[in-house]
Amino acid sequence: MARLVRNTQPIPNTPTALDMGDVITPGMSIFANMSTVDTDIIEVGNYTGGTFYPLVELKYGEQAVFRVGISGSLLYAQSNTASGAILFYIIYND
């Protein structure tokens, strides 16, 4: 069982699944907006039925710490620019 994943991933301005490696069920997580432009914003949320329902927003340089409460296949992010980037550190749900 994969226990954690740490990744930096480009996030465009369309809903994008996060590459969590072998972590299927995410738990406590840290997310950071790694964009280099101070107007870039990244949203993280629930992608269900072809619609993205964002809940968390990361402004330029910001981080967030929370437990993800959904399946990894529904965990998506979207930037307000084509060249966003997110760092995430996800621990499997214990």
Next chain:
Amino acid sequence: MSDIQYQFQSTVTIEGGTDVVDAYKLPSTSVEQSQVGLFRNVQAIGTTEEGIDTGSIGTIGLAVFRNLDATNYVEVGTWETGGGLPANSQVLIDATGVVWMKSVTNGLWYQVQMQGTDGSAALAVGQTGGPEPVLPTGVFYPFLKLKPLEGVMCRLSVVASSLYARANTAQVELFCLLYEN
């Protein structure tokens, strides 16, 4: 304008067959509010999704949540009004779990149910014509999960009226600290 300074340091220990100890330290960040304001509250959250009281907050920015219950977890997410039905839907499940189909001939909704024990049985119309089905008032899309006594910090990307929570198994007390954006 005001600045909020916050700093987290996270050290994670995972217990299991093969122990992994890892750490990731978040740098401190200065956050500037476009409007001064905060709302701090402890709210009882039941097992049916309900709106989180956001006080006089206009646009939610940073948020801190803590599940004060020692036994049950609670989920926080968004509420989408309208049941998530696509436009021109011809089938729905109402708030009581009954399946309805909309006639392409007269535009009325009809209750339907499968009768018999195999796929050869035809769908039976349970009710002809009205009354109109009671549509679900909305759908809860959970995202955050707070296990017993856990706390989280994040900036929210949701309008105040769509911020909802739902407890698992039994009512919990949820601590909320919300800052204006």
